[in-house]
Amino acid sequence: MTExxxxxxxxxxxxxxxxxxxxxxxxxxxxxxxxxxxxxAVSMVIAFLTWQLLSTFVFNPFLIPPPLEVFRTAIPxxxxxxxxxxxxISMSRVLVGFVVGSAVGVxxxxxxxxxxxxxxxxxxxxxxxxxxxxxAMIPIAxxxxxxxxxxxxxxxFWGTFFIVLINTIAGVWRAPVNRQRAAECLGASRLQIFxxxxxxxxVPYIVTGMRVAMASSFxxxxxxxxxxxxxGIGYLLQRSSMLLQTNRIFVALxxxxxxxxxxDRIFRLLVDRVLARYMSFVSQT
Amino acid sequence: MRPGYPGTGLLRVxxxxxxxxxSRGTYNALDGVSLTVKDGEFLCLLGPSGCGKSTLxxxxxxxxxxxxxxxxxxxxxxxxxxxxxxMFFQDAGSALFPWLTVEENVRxxxxxxxxxxxxxxxxxxxxxxxVGLDAHRAKFPAELSGxxxxxxxxxxxxxxxxxxxxxxxxxxxxxxxTRRRMHAVLLDIWQRTGKTIVFxxxxxxxxxxxxxxxxxxxxxxxxxxxxLIDITLPRPRDVSDGRIAHLFKEIEDLLAPDLERxxxxxxxxxxxxxxxxx
Numbered sequence: 001m002t003e004x005x006x007x008x009x010x011x012x013x014x015x016x017x018x019x020x021x022x023x024x025x026x027x028x029x030x031x032x033x034x035x036x037x038x039x040x041a042v043s044m045v046i047a048f049l050t051w052q053l054l055s056t057f058v059f060n061p062f063l064i065p066p067p068l069e070v071f072r073t074a075i076p077x078x079x080x081x082x083x084x085x086x087x088x089i090s091m092s093r094v095l096v097g098f099v100v101g102s103a104v105g106v107x108x109x110x111x112x113x114x115x116x117x118x119x120x121x122x123x124x125x126x127x128x129x130x131x132x133x134x135x136a137m138i139p140i141a142x143x144x145x146x147x148x149x150x151x152x153x154x155x156x157f158w159g160t161f162f163i164v165l166i167n168t169i170a171g172v173w174r175a176p177v178n179r180q181r182a183a184e185c186l187g188a189s190r191l192q193i194f195x196x197x198x199x200x201x202x203v204p205y206i207v208t209g210m211r212v213a214m215a216s217s218f219x220x221x222x223x224x225x226x227x228x229x230x231x232g233i234g235y236l237l238q239r240s241s242m243l244l245q246t247n248r249i250f251v252a253l254x255x256x257x258x259x260x261x262x263x264d265r266i267f268r269l270l271v272d273r274v275l276a277r278y279m280s281f282v283s284q285t
Numbered sequence: 286m287r288p289g290y291p292g293t294g295l296l297r298v299x300x301x302x303x304x305x306x307x308s309r310g311t312y313n314a315l316d317g318v319s320l321t322v323k324d325g326e327f328l329c330l331l332g333p334s335g336c337g338k339s340t341l342x343x344x345x346x347x348x349x350x351x352x353x354x355x356x357x358x359x360x361x362x363x364x365x366x367x368x369x370x371x372m373f374f375q376d377a378g379s380a381l382f383p384w385l386t387v388e389e390n391v392r393x394x395x396x397x398x399x400x401x402x403x404x405x406x407x408x409x410x411x412x413x414x415x416v417g418l419d420a421h422r423a424k425f426p427a428e429l430s431g432x433x434x435x436x437x438x439x440x441x442x443x444x445x446x447x448x449x450x451x452x453x454x455x456x457x458x459x460x461x462x463t464r465r466r467m468h469a470v471l472l473d474i475w476q477r478t479g480k481t482i483v484f485x486x487x488x489x490x491x492x493x494x495x496x497x498x499x500x501x502x503x504x505x506x507x508x509x510x511x512x513l514i515d516i517t518l519p520r521p522r523d524v525s526d527g528r529i530a531h532l533f534k535e536i537e538d539l540l541a542p543d544l545e546r547x548x549x550x551x552x553x554x555x556x557x558x559x560x561x562x563x
Contacts, residue, residue: 176379181348183382185371186394186445196393200384277384280427 065247070254073247082236083255090225090232091259093149094217097156102210105161109168113202114194119169126165134159134220138227147228155224160213167209171202203278207271214267218260233259295448295481296322296345301354303340314340316507318354320500322483324448327475329492330485330510331536332502333544338485339453341502345483346372346451358449368398371447375454377434381426387413387437388422394445412440415474432463436470443474449481457486468494472520489536493529494522501536504543512539 055064134155145151175198225234240248303315330338343349347365374380413419416436456464
């Protein structure tokens, strides 16, 4: 995204109001940082400046603690390992729910995408149940599974499963008919076509579904932990809120941003490493 | 012509009718289509868009069931795709396996046909060299040009040793220069391997420069083969040759009234779902 903005700025530049920014960008580029990275840094600087200005001049610094204040709060939390513990707990919940939800979603999605009868039978149920967001399921999950790990696994599973399932079904359906026919001409059996052609063809859809599900997992773990947990980042938020510690709330919020970003990058890196050859769309007619 | 099949009718299409039924009604695509393709022959099916030539090819490939009539290959009725016929698609991007390299794409058919592993390397080598892709064997389809992808499709099809190649406007999406080159490549391979080729096109010049025989089709509904034209002129055929120009004009005149009707019908006709791409 930053790259696009850079190009636009390049077209319009040098306009007076862009000038200084443009200079910073140029300086960073000249210092041989990758373009995306250098503009990313500029974007961060802008964000923190705006944040600082808003909290000092516009809003009450208690409601929006300035960035330096937040960092000062964060340091001991990081040093003592408090943050790391909460992150680890939340992450483990997300991962377990996400992995199980993705696995079940892919297996069932592949079957539903291929077996028409099964799809027609289950689709109405799925179409209704998928509107129950993980947040809506919190109260019943607590009654079913208590406030321990299991209820969190369940809630993340719930959110992941439907997203991955629906994307997988779409991917299986979009496997090009020509490709399946070509395989058939080359002598592939029905099972071979399914395993060697249809499933690989649907990988890009499955991966997209998993990425969306990962983001949604990060969104749903927080309310789950706020409402029903005694550990995790959500619990940190809830506790800090009770004690009116806005500084700590901001530390928790920043942590969530960073965590989501880092995990998505790691996910993409893994996909690039492991699934790169399945990710190219030459054409999908 | 290949020895062993002296003049036998390898493929016989007799009085075929094809009606597509959908919730929006029925469409009589083909009616009374008869055709015999000799072994080793290069036959072009020529007609305007929507004339049902691709439908006929899909029937021959075994992808589409017929409503009535009969289609036989070596006297055996065609009920589905068979090992002696390989279909070749216009959109190589969707027909190839983009997650497999050039070499692995060719290997796919050998594995599926349970060719002995010891022979794989030699077969792959032979056909990749034949289409001039041996230097690109480790590349993925996305890294190839349009013409190279079509050559890979040819190599992949030839590797499973079919008797017949069924080609559905294979070069229509290529630029003119690449298309001409592909014609030369295909004719060369055809002459070297003696395959039977049924080639669907809407391009008169393409049909004339390639075919032994052109089957001109009328437009649907109730499309049929209106004329079979033998071309005995030697290849490569030069467009500036008077006889070629004459033939071109003759076929053009034959198609002209149909072309107009085709356009009118495209506007009027409510094609049942799926017929348009077939």
